[in-house]
Amino acid sequence: MSDTVETAKKPAILILGAPGVGKGTQGAILAQIPRFYHYSSGDVFRQLDTRTDLGRKFVEYSKRGELVPDKLTIQLWASHMNDLVTSHRYKPDIDILLLDGIPRNQDQAKMLEDYVEIHAVFHLSCPNRDELARRLRKRALKEQRLDDASEVVIQHRIKTYEDETKPILDYYGEDLRCDIDATQSPAKVVYDILAKLQTLNAYQRIDNQTI
Ligand code: ADP
Numbered sequence: 524m525s526d527t528v529e530t531a532k533k534p535a536i537l538i539l540g541a542p543g544v545g546k547g548t549q550g551a552i553l554a555q556i557p558r559f560y561h562y563s564s565g566d567v568f569r570q571l572d573t574r575t576d577l578g579r580k581f582v583e584y585s586k587r588g589e590l591v592p593d594k595l596t597i598q599l600w601a602s603h604m605n606d607l608v609t610s611h612r613y614k615p616d617i618d619i620l621l622l623d624g625i626p627r628n629q630d631q632a633k634m635l636e637d638y639v640e641i642h643a644v645f646h647l648s649c650p651n652r653d654e655l656a657r658r659l660r661k662r663a664l665k666e667q668r669l670d671d672a673s674e675v676v677i678q679h680r681i682k683t684y685e686d687e688t689k690p691i692l693d694y695y696g697e698d699l700r701c702d703i704d705a706t707q708s709p710a711k712v713v714y715d716i717l718a719k720l721q722t723l724n725a726y727q728r729i730d731n732q733t734i
Contacts, residue, residue, distance in 0.1 A: 534725045535620040535639040539691060540647030541684045542677070543658035544705045545712060549647065550623040552713050558729050560613040564596065564624035567603055585670045588679035590627055590687070597634045600625055604638075617729055628687040629694050642725040644695045645716055647705035652681055654706070 538546045547563055554561035568591065571578035577595060584591045607613035613620070620639060626632040649655055656677050663671035670676055692700055701719050703712055720726050 531615075532638060532640045533615045533620050534729075535622050535641050536720070536723075537626075537641050537644045537691075537695070538621060538623045538647065539644055539688065540705060541649065541652075541655050541689075542671075542680045543655040543662065544647045544649045545658075545709065546623045546647060548709055549645075549712060549716060550621050552709070553621055553716065558618050559621055560607070560618045561621045561623060562600070562603070562625070564600065564622075564627070567599060571599075586676070588670055588676035588683065590683060593628070593630050593634065596625065596627075597631060600635075601638070619725060619729060626691060629691060632691055632694055640725075641695060641699060642723050643701055643719065644692065644699045645719070646692055646700060646702050647712070648702050649705045651706070655681060 538550055540546050547565070550561040550563055553559050568581045568585065571581055573579060573582055577599065580595060581591055590596070604613070608615060619642075622639070622641075626635050656674075659671040659677050659680075662668055670680065703715050705712055707715075721730075
């Protein structure tokens with residue numbers, strides 16, 4: 524498995540928020556817009572064959588509500604991106620990458636720095652942790668997610684987000700940060716994200732290209 528990504532720094536947008544806040548929902552909607560490519564690290568992990576070493580590692584960590592070790596996570600990201608480029612499903616010169624669930628801590632952010640240039644960090648904010656836990660319990664029933672099934676694991680995942688992932692906001696700084704109220708309806712959340720997206724130079728550049 525190659526752990527390098529072939530091309531120069533890719534323009535990217537980061538969707539950041541606690542488990543259950545709606546990152547996946549928003550990422551999937553935005554991915555329908557031409558010139559956006561949605562990479563959800565959780566989805567890519569869940570697609571792994573659980574008979575492989577990495578597939579087994581993912582199950583082991585995620586069922587405890589823990590992060591998969593950084594090196595493995597970034598290697599999987601890099602090899603997946605290479606496959607996408609090779610198969611022309613993602614075109615790094617004209618597509619904007621929507622990163623969902625990665626980077627999830629400062630070390631991952633540093634590891635990704637050689638590959639991507641982050642143009643905005645959309646922070647989906649839902650300060651009500653009880654509401655997040657409620658959404659996760661609902662998702663456990665609908666999607667049979669092992670990591671949403673137990674109260675202890677849910678609380679551990681929310682704590683891991685507070686301790687390790689949320690500090691990334693400071694790492695990227697105020698200029699890139701865009702707070703979005705994730706307690707609104709999904710349509711209003713996507714509306715707010717799109718309003719901000721259109722003001723970004725990286726988006727205006729691709730929007731002006733004739734393809
Ligand atoms: P959620 O949307 O509920 O935050 P995800 O679907 O993004 O959860 O991730 C599910 C699990 O996959 C995580 O709990 C973790 O074990 C693993 N995972 C996903 N992304 C990463 C990452 N960037 N680094 C380490 N582990 C990750």
